[in-house]
Amino acid sequence: MTSTLDRPATAPVPRLVDQFERGLDAPICLTWELTYACNLACVHCLSSSGKRDPRELSTEQCKAVIGELQRMQVFYVNIGGGEPTVRSDFWELVDYATAHQVGVKFSTNGLRITPEVAARLAASDYVDVQISLDGATAEVNDAVRGAGSFDMAVRALQNLSDAGFRDAKISVVVTRHNVSQLDEFRELADRFGATLRITRLRPSGRGADVWDDLHPLPEQQRALYDWLVAHGDGVLTGDSFFHLSAFGDGSSGSALPGLNLCGAGRVVCLIDPVGDVYACPFAIHENFLAGNVLSDGGFRTVWQHSDLFRELREPQSAGACASCNHYDSCRGGCMAAKFFTGLPLDGPDPECVQGHGESLLAGDRSKPSANKDHSRGVPLQLMTRPPSRDCDENPLAGFAPA
Ligand code: SF4
Numbered sequence: 001m002t003s004t005l006d007r008p009a010t011a012p013v014p015r016l017v018d019q020f021e022r023g024l025d026a027p028i029c030l031t032w033e034l035t036y037a038c039n040l041a042c043v044h045c046l047s048s049s050g051k052r053d054p055r056e057l058s059t060e061q062c063k064a065v066i067g068e069l070q071r072m073q074v075f076y077v078n079i080g081g082g083e084p085t086v087r088s089d090f091w092e093l094v095d096y097a098t099a100h101q102v103g104v105k106f107s108t109n110g111l112r113i114t115p116e117v118a119a120r121l122a123a124s125d126y127v128d129v130q131i132s133l134d135g136a137t138a139e140v141n142d143a144v145r146g147a148g149s150f151d152m153a154v155r156a157l158q159n160l161s162d163a164g165f166r167d168a169k170i171s172v173v174v175t176r177h178n179v180s181q182l183d184e185f186r187e188l189a190d191r192f193g194a195t196l197r198i199t200r201l202r203p204s205g206r207g208a209d210v211w212d213d214l215h216p217l218p219e220q221q222r223a224l225y226d227w228l229v230a231h232g233d234g235v236l237t238g239d240s241f242f243h244l245s246a247f248g249d250g251s252s253g254s255a256l257p258g259l260n261l262c263g264a265g266r267v268v269c270l271i272d273p274v275g276d277v278y279a280c281p282f283a284i285h286e287n288f289l290a291g292n293v294l295s296d297g298g299f300r301t302v303w304q305h306s307d308l309f310r311e312l313r314e315p316q317s318a319g320a321c322a323s324c325n326h327y328d329s330c331r332g333g334c335m336a337a338k339f340f341t342g343l344p345l346d347g348p349d350p351e352c353v354q355g356h357g358e359s360l361l362a363g364d365r366s367k368p369s370a371n372k373d374h375s376r377g378v379p380l381q382l383m384t385r386p387p388s389r390d391c392d393e394n395p396l397a398g399f400a401p402a
């Protein structure tokens with residue numbers, strides 16, 4: 001990797017996006033899944049979570065990783081899982097990270113955000129909370145995340161708001177069933193003084209099994225793009241909809257804000273619960289495994305020297321997208337979405353707004369199987385209607401709130 005620090009003082013200053021394409025000395029978007037354990041069984045879970053893996057990093061090993069992140073000047077880390085708060089050392093690790101200048105943004109289904117925890121979070125300047133919600137109503141949300149999960153998330157938002165926590169995030173994976181609720185999500189966020197964050201459904205983990213039924217239809221993709229152009233100010237997207245920029249006409253008002261770049265292994269990566277480092281949180285597969293923080297010399301060594309990340313930082317071929325007029329804004333879309341739908345990595349995205357994905361999906365393809373699955377028994381089945389009784393699925397089974 002070309003180090004931005006090693007450039008001669010007289011060399012021309014490269015554009016920021018070019019620097020990002022060649023990779024940085026440290027990731028700017030590092031996701032760290034602390035555990036595969038989860039009280040829920042969301043049908044689209046990107047990490048197929050459910051049961052804890054006995055090899056998960058210990059408290060001391062996690063602290064060693066945090067020390068490395070501090071030395072690499074990684075200013076914040078996105079912590080997820082599984083449900084990270086079910087780790088008994090979760091708050092200890094959060095405190096350790098913030099005491100070592102590594103800010104924490106953690107994603108939770110709300111399980112442990114009690115009034116007491118909310119008060120504690122409100123007192124910290126270095127912790128941000130993201131509550132996952134995949135429907136603006138219980139009916140839509142619980143069909144994907146399990147009965148009772150809407151109420152649990154809203155209760156957490158209420159506790160945070162009551163405690164004076166400012167600007168929590170409501171994190172929504174956009175699906176065929178909630179894309180018409182974007183205004184309602186925004187109202188919900190406003191009600192709790194929160195910010196709406198919407199991201200793309202990828203066919204990763206258990207998401208591969210439900211992607212065909214849940215990913216927004218072509219006309220919904222268009223509606224989503226129009227909504228983002230008209231109402232997207234202040235809505236966070238993690239730059240995850242850059243394939244939709246191809247709807248634009250190239251004028252400045254038609255582009256979605258962001259880098260329009262697959263950051264996998266360049267500015268983005270994932271550390272999983274056992275310390276494996278992947279190019280992207282949505283690419284948990286041996287093809288995208290760069291190394292392990294325990295067995296391969298630590299996170300810095302993996303990030304800066306792994307063969308996979310070196311390869312991803314080389315200029316990528318536009319392949320079948322080279323002749324497309326929209327390539328500059330779309331860049332062929334998402335590597336993980338292509339991989340897990342069995343499409344060539346140098347071809348169009350499965351949700352290509354020019355319709356090329358649909359024809360490819362209709363042809364012969366072989367979808368890779370996931371090489372990690374921590375689902376607990378039979379995961380939640382995608383429900384097309386809410387359960388008849390609240391107790392049909394119990395998201396809290398086995399997890400007494402702390
Ligand atoms: S693989 Fe997809 S989700 Fe991952 S960084 Fe690239 S574009 Fe983003």
Ligand code: SF4
Nearest residue numbers: 321324330348349352
């Ligand atoms: S053909 Fe490729 S570059 Fe063009 S819109 Fe489709 S995915 Fe994007």
